[in-house]
Amino acid sequence: xxxxxxxxxxxxxxxxxxxxxxxxxxxxxxxxxxxxxxxxxxxxxxxxxxxxxxxxxxxxxxxxxxxxxxxxxxxxxxxxxxxxxxxxxxxxxxxxxxxxxxxxxxxxxxxxxxxxxxxxxxxxxxxxxxxxxxxxxxxxxxxxxxxxxxxxxxxxxxxxxxxxxxxxxxxxxxxxxxxxxxxxxxxxxxxxxxxxxxxxxxxxxxxxxxxxxxxxxxxxxxxxxxxxxxxxxxxxxxxxxxxxxxxxxxxxxxxxxxxxxxxxxxxxxxxxxxxxxxxxxxxxxxxxxxxxxxxxxxxxxxxxxxxxxxxxxxxxxxxxxxxxxxxxxxxxxxxxxxxxxxxxxxxxxxxxxxxxxxxxxxxxxxxxxxxxxxxxxxxxxxxxxxxxxxxxxxxxxxxxxxxxxxxxxxxxxxxxxxxxxxxxxxxxxxxxxxxxxxxxxxxxxxxxxxxxxxxxxxxxxxxxxxxxxxxxxxx
Amino acid sequence: xxxxxxxxxxxxxxxxxxxxxxxxxxxxxxxxxxxxxxxxxxxxxxxxxxxxxxxxxxxxxxxxxxxxxxxxxxxxxxxxxxxxxxxxxxxxxxxxxxxxxxxxxxxxxxxxxxxxxxxxxxxxxxxxxxxxxxxxxxxxxxxxxxxxxxxxxxxxxxxxxxxxxxxxxxxxxxxxxxxxxxxxxxxxxxxxxxxxxxxxxxxxxxxxxxxxxxxxxxxxxxxxxxxxxxxxxxxxxxxxxxxxxxxxxxxxxxxxxxxxxxxxxxxxxxxxxxxxxxxxxxxxxxxxxxxxxxxxxxxxxxxxxxxxxxxxxxxxxxxxxxxxxxxxxxxxxxxxxxxxxxxxxxxxxxxxxxxxxxxxxxxxxxxxxxxxxxxxxxxxxxxxxxx
Numbered sequence: 011x012x013x014x015x016x017x018x019x020x021x022x023x024x025x026x027x028x029x030x031x032x033x034x035x036x037x038x039x040x041x042x043x044x045x046x047x048x049x050x051x052x053x054x055x056x057x058x059x060x061x062x063x064x065x066x067x068x069x070x071x072x073x074x075x076x077x078x079x080x081x082x083x084x085x086x087x088x089x090x091x092x093x094x095x096x097x098x099x100x101x102x103x104x105x106x107x108x109x110x111x112x113x114x115x116x117x118x119x120x121x122x123x124x125x126x127x128x129x130x131x132x133x134x135x136x137x138x139x140x141x142x143x144x145x146x147x148x149x150x151x152x153x154x155x156x157x158x159x160x161x162x163x164x165x166x167x168x169x170x171x172x173x174x175x176x177x178x179x180x181x182x183x184x185x186x187x188x189x190x191x192x193x194x195x196x197x198x199x200x201x202x203x204x205x206x207x208x209x210x211x212x213x214x215x216x217x218x219x220x221x222x223x224x225x226x227x228x229x230x231x232x233x234x235x236x237x238x239x240x241x242x243x244x245x246x247x248x249x250x251x252x253x254x255x256x257x258x259x260x261x262x263x264x265x266x267x268x269x270x271x272x273x274x275x276x277x278x279x280x281x282x283x284x285x286x287x288x289x290x291x292x293x294x295x296x297x298x299x300x301x302x303x304x305x306x307x308x309x310x311x312x313x314x315x316x317x318x319x320x321x322x323x324x325x326x327x328x329x330x331x332x333x334x335x336x337x338x339x340x341x342x343x344x345x346x347x348x349x350x351x352x353x354x355x356x357x358x359x360x361x362x363x364x365x366x367x368x369x370x371x372x373x374x375x376x377x378x379x380x381x382x383x384x385x386x387x388x389x390x391x392x393x394x395x396x397x398x399x400x401x402x403x404x405x406x407x408x409x410x411x412x413x414x415x416x417x418x419x420x421x422x423x424x425x426x427x428x429x430x431x432x433x434x435x436x437x438x439x440x441x442x443x444x445x446x447x448x449x450x451x452x453x454x455x456x457x458x459x460x461x462x463x464x465x466x467x468x469x470x471x472x473x474x475x476x477x478x479x480x481x482x483x484x485x
Numbered sequence: 486x487x488x489x490x491x492x493x494x495x496x497x498x499x500x501x502x503x504x505x506x507x508x509x510x511x512x513x514x515x516x517x518x519x520x521x522x523x524x525x526x527x528x529x530x531x532x533x534x535x536x537x538x539x540x541x542x543x544x545x546x547x548x549x550x551x552x553x554x555x556x557x558x559x560x561x562x563x564x565x566x567x568x569x570x571x572x573x574x575x576x577x578x579x580x581x582x583x584x585x586x587x588x589x590x591x592x593x594x595x596x597x598x599x600x601x602x603x604x605x606x607x608x609x610x611x612x613x614x615x616x617x618x619x620x621x622x623x624x625x626x627x628x629x630x631x632x633x634x635x636x637x638x639x640x641x642x643x644x645x646x647x648x649x650x651x652x653x654x655x656x657x658x659x660x661x662x663x664x665x666x667x668x669x670x671x672x673x674x675x676x677x678x679x680x681x682x683x684x685x686x687x688x689x690x691x692x693x694x695x696x697x698x699x700x701x702x703x704x705x706x707x708x709x710x711x712x713x714x715x716x717x718x719x720x721x722x723x724x725x726x727x728x729x730x731x732x733x734x735x736x737x738x739x740x741x742x743x744x745x746x747x748x749x750x751x752x753x754x755x756x757x758x759x760x761x762x763x764x765x766x767x768x769x770x771x772x773x774x775x776x777x778x779x780x781x782x783x784x785x786x787x788x789x790x791x792x793x794x795x796x797x798x799x800x801x802x803x804x805x806x807x808x809x810x811x812x813x814x815x816x817x818x819x820x821x822x823x824x825x826x827x828x829x830x831x832x833x834x835x836x837x838x839x840x841x842x843x844x845x846x847x848x849x850x851x852x853x854x855x856x857x858x859x860x861x862x863x864x865x866x867x868x869x870x871x872x
Contacts, residue, residue: 334814341814348806439821440814446828447809458799458847 016040018118019237022139025146026230027115033222034059036105039112059219060101066216067091067098069194076195082382083171085375089396090192092372096365097220100227103361110357114234117350124339126255126332127248134247138240142233149229156399157218163395164191167388191217228406231358235410235454238354241347242417245340246424252340253428255333256437337440344421344444351414351452362407363456366466369400373470376400377477381485401474404467411454411462419451494603496590499610499688503681510674512573514580531670535573538667539566544648553871554765557864559646561758565783568751569675572744576678579740586685586736594729597722598695605698606691613687616789617680623782624672630775632665637771679786682741686793686837689737692730693800693835697807699723705816713817720820724827727804731835734797738837745790746840752787753853757860759783764865787853794837794845805831 016024020040031037036056038049074087104111123131169189172182187193188200191213200209376397383390422445430441454462507513511528515521542563549555589595598606645664700723707713759780766772805828813824837845 338812338814345810348810435818436821439818439825442825443809443813443821443828446825446832447805449832450805 018121019115019234020119022135022142022237023115023230023233025143026226026233029146029150029222030226030230033219033226035101035223035226036108037111038108056105060105062212062216063098063101063220063223066192066194066212067094069196070094070192073193073195077171077193080172085379087193089372089375089379092368092375093396093400094192094220096368096372097224099364099368100361101223103364104227107357107360110353111230114350114353114357117353118237118346121346122339122342124336126251126336127244127339130244130248134240134244137243138237141236141240145229145232145236149225152402153218153221153225156221156395157214159395160191160217161214163388163391164189166391224403227361228403231354232407232410234350234354235414238347238351238452239410239413239417241343241350242421245344245347246421248340249421249424250428252333252336253430253433253437253441255336256434256440257429257432334436337437341440341444344447348452351418351454355454359455359457362454362462363459365403366456366460366470369404369470370473373397373400373474374477377474378481380478381481397474401471404470408462408464408467411466412464415451415453415461415463418448418453421448494596494607496595496688497587500681500684503677503684506673506677507681510670510677512577512580512674514584516584531674532573534663534667534670535566535570538645538647538664538671539563539570541647541649542566542645545646548648549646553868555646557758557761557765561755561762562645564751564755564758566671568747568755569671571747572678573674575741575744575747582736582740586733586740589729589733589736590688592729594722594726595692597699597726602695602698606695609691609694610684610687613684613793616785617683620680620782620785620789621676623778623785624676627775627778627782628665628668628672630771630778631668632661634771634775635661678744679789682737682745683789683793685737686734686797689730689734690793690797690800692726692733693797693804696723696726696730697800697804699726700804700808701810703811705812705820707817713820716816717820717823720823724823727827727830734835734837742838743840745845746842748787748790749839749843749849749853752783753856753860755783756780756787756854756857757864760857760861761864761868765868788850790839791845791847791850791853794849795847798834798836798844798846801831801835 020027024040027037027040031040031052034056038044038052038056041048041052070087070091074084074091077083077087168184169187170184171187171193173185186201188206188209190200190206190210194213196209198205200206376393379393380397383393425441425444425448430438433441456462460466504513508515508524509527510531511524511526512531515524542559546556546559546563549559645668647664649660703716703719703723705716707716759776763773763776763780766776808824808828808831813821816824839845839849843849
C-alpha cells in the first residue's frame with residue numbers, strides 16, 4: 011500500500027479537508043489508511059448523511075405542498091425550501107463531480123522552484139496559508155453563530171400558524187404547531203414530549219450540517235482563489251529582480267558612460283556624418299545634429315567585446331544560464347497558476363451557476379416578505395436573517411473572484427514598472443508576451459454565463475433593493 | 486515536431502448526407518452537368534409546392550384577421566414556412582460558394598493533425614451527428630403527428646390552416662396529400678440546410694482545436710541553425726492554418742448569414758406563438774403532443790446555431806492561452822517576435838454573425854428567449870382581455 015504523503019495544496023488545506031470529510035461530504039481520498047473496512051465505514055457515514063438530508067428535505071417539501079393555501083405560508087415555506095435546495099445541491103454536486111475537485115487539489119503537488127526566488131516563494135506561501143486559516147475560522151464562527159441563532163429564535167414568540175376557521179370560512183384562527191426550527195411535516199405527532207425532543211435534536215443537526223455543507227465548499231473554493239492570488243503576488247514581486255538580472259544578459263550593451271563622453275579627435279566612431287544635415291538641402295538651417303544633441307553627441311558607440319568565455323559586463327556562461335532559467339521559472343510558474351485557475355473554474359463553475367439561480371429566486375421572494383415587516387419581532391428577525399445570510403454567501407465568493415481578476419490584470423503593471431528598458435532583447439520580448447497574455451484577466455465564470463466579481467454582487471443587491479422598493483409602492 | 490498528413494479522413498465526408506439530400510431536392514450545386522433535367526424538375530416541384538402553400542396560408546390569415554387564437558395558429562406555420570423559403574432562397578443564391586468551400590476543405594493545411602487529434606476531431610463531429618439525428622427524428626415525428634391529427638377528428642379538418650379556392654370537402658384526400666407533401670418538403674429542406682450549416686461550423690471549430698494543440702505542443706528549443714529553421718517552418722504552418730480557418734469561417738458566414746438572421750427574427754415570434762398555443766390547446770390531446778414536439782424542434786434549431794457559433798468564439802478565444810502554454814521562453818528572438826504578432830491577432834475572437842447584426846452565441850440565445858417570453862406575456866394579456 012502506498013505511503014500517504016501530503017504535499018502541495020492538500021497539505022495546506024488539510025483542516026478544510028478534514029472538516030469537509032467530517033460534515034459528511036463524499037470526500038473519500040486523503041486518508042492515511044484507506045483499507046476496505048474503514049473505507050466502507052466512511053462511505054456508509056456519507057450515505058447516512060445523504061439519506062438524512064434528503065429525508066428532512068422531503069418533509070420540508072411535503073409541508074410546502076400541504077400549506078400552499080395561505081399565501082404568506084406559501085412564500086415563507088418556498089424560501090425555506092429554496093434555502094435548503096441550494097445546500098442539497100452543493101452536497102450532491104460534490105458527490106457527482108468529486109474527481110474534478112481531487113484534480114484541482116492535486117495540481118499544485120509539484121511546483122517548480124528556483125534558488126534565486128525561494129525566499130519570496132516561501133514568504134507568499136506562508137501569507138496564503140495564514141489567510142486561508144483566517145478564512146476558515148471566520149466561516150466556522152459564522153456557521154456556528156447562524157445555527158445557534160436559528161435554534162434560539164425558535165424558542166422566541168408563539169409557535170402558531172393561521173388557518174381557516176373550520177366554523178366560519180371568512181375568519182382565520184391560530185392553530186398551534188410544533189416548536190421546531192424548520193416547518194416540516196412528520197408522520198408522527200411532534201407536538202410535545204419525547205417525539206418533540208428527538209425531532210428538535212434532529213432538526214438542529216440538520217440545520218447545522220446543511221449550513222456546514224454549503225459554507226465549507228464555498229470556503230474551499232475561496233481558499234483556492236486566495237492561493238492563486240498569493241502566487242500571482244509572488245510572480246509580480248520577482249519580476250523586478252528578474253529584469254535586473256537579465257539586464258546583464260545581452261550581446262550588445264553600450265557602456266552608458268561612453269555615450270556621454272566628449273568626443274576625442276582620434277575617435278573613429280562617428281557613424282553619422284557631422285555635416286550630414288548641412289549637405290542635405292531640405293534640412294539645412296533647420297536641423298543640425300550636433301546643435302540638437304550637444305557636444306556630447308557620439309552616435310552609436312560600439313563596444314569591443316573581450317575575447318574568451320566572459321561575456322559583456324563580466325558574466326560567465328553559467329550566470330547567463332541562470333538568468334535564462336529564472337525566466338523559465340517565471341513563465342512555468344505563471345502557466346501553472348493559469349492551469350490551477352482553469353481547473354478551479356471547471357470544478358466549481360456549474361455549482362456557482364446553480365447557486366446564483368436559486369439565490370435569485372430566493373432573494374426575490376425575500377424582498378416580497380420584507381415588505382410585510384410591521385415591527386421588531388420574530389418575523390422581522392427571521393426575514394432579515396435569511397436575507398443577510400444569502401447576501402453574505404454571494405458576497406463571500408464574489409469578493410475573492412474579484413481579487414483574482416484584479417491580481418491577474420495587475421501583473422502587466424508590475425511588468426511595466428520594472429526596468430524593462432534596461433533588459434536584454436530576450437527579456438524585452440519576454441515582457442511583451444507576458445503583457446499580452448495578462449491583458450485578459452483570469453476570472454472564474456459560472457459556466458460561461460456570468461463572471462464572479464463584485465459587479466455580480468452589486469447587481470444582485472441592486473435587484474433586491476429594486477424589487478423591495480417596487481413592492482412597497484404597490485402595497 | 487513533424488506534422489503528419491492523414492490520407493484516410495476526408496473533411497468533406499462530414500456533411501456527405503446533407504449534400505446527398507440537398508442534391509436530391511435539386512438545390513445543392515453540381516460540379517458536373519449531368520442529370521440536369523432531373524435536378525431542375527426536382528427543385529421546381531419543391532419550390533412550386535412551397536409557394537402554393539405560402540399563398541394559401543396568406544389567404545387564410547386575411548380571412549381570420551379578427552380572431553386572435555385562429556390567427557396565431559396560422560401565423561405560427563406561416564412564419565416557419567416563410568423563414569424556410571427565405572433560407573432556401575438565400576441558399577440557392579449563394580450555392581456556388583459551397584463548391585469553393587468544398588475545394589478549400591481539400592487543402593493540405595487542414596490535414597496537419599496526428600492520430601490522437603484525429604480521434605478528438607471525429608468525436609466532435611460524432612456529437613454533431615448525434616444532434617443532427619435527434620433533430621431529424623423529431624422533425625419526422627412532428628410530420629407523423631401532424632398527418633395523423635386530422636384523421637382522428639370527426640370533421641374534415643385540414644392539417645395546416647390554409648385558404649384554398651375550392652371546396653375542401655369534395656377534394657379532401659387530394660388537399661391532405663398536398664399539404665402533407667408541402668410540410669415534408671419544408672421539413673426536409675429546412676433541416677438539411679440547418680444541419681449542413683452546423684456541420685460546417687463544427688468542422689471549423691474542430692480545426693481550431695487541432696490548431697490549439699499544435700501550438701501548445703510546438704517545441705521551440707533549438708540547438709543549431711537547422712533545428713531553428715525547422716521550428717520556424719512549423720510555426721509558419723501554424724500561422725497558415727490559423728489564416729485558413731479564419732478564411733473558412735468567413736466563407737461559411739458569407740453563404741449562410743442572411744438565412745440565419747431570418748431564422749433568429751422569426752424564432753422569437755415562433756417560440757412565442759407556440760408557447761401561446763400550448764396555453765390555448767387542451768392538455769390531453771394529440772395536438773398538445775404535436776405542439777410540444779414542434780416547440781422542441783424550433784428551440785433546437787435556434788439553440789444549435791447559437792451553440793456552434795459560441796463554440797467557435799470560445800475556441801478561438803483560447804488560442805492565445807494555448808500558445809502561451811508552450812515553452813516559448815526557449816525560443817529564438819526571431820520566432821518570439823512572430824509569436825507576439827500572432828498573439829495580437831488572437832486577441833480578437835473569430836465570431837459568426839447573423840446578417841452582420843447579431844453574433845451567434847449563447848448570449849444571443851438568452852436574449853431571444855427573453856424577448857419571446859415578453860411577447861408571450863403580452864399575447865396572453867390580450868387573449869385574456871378578448872375572452
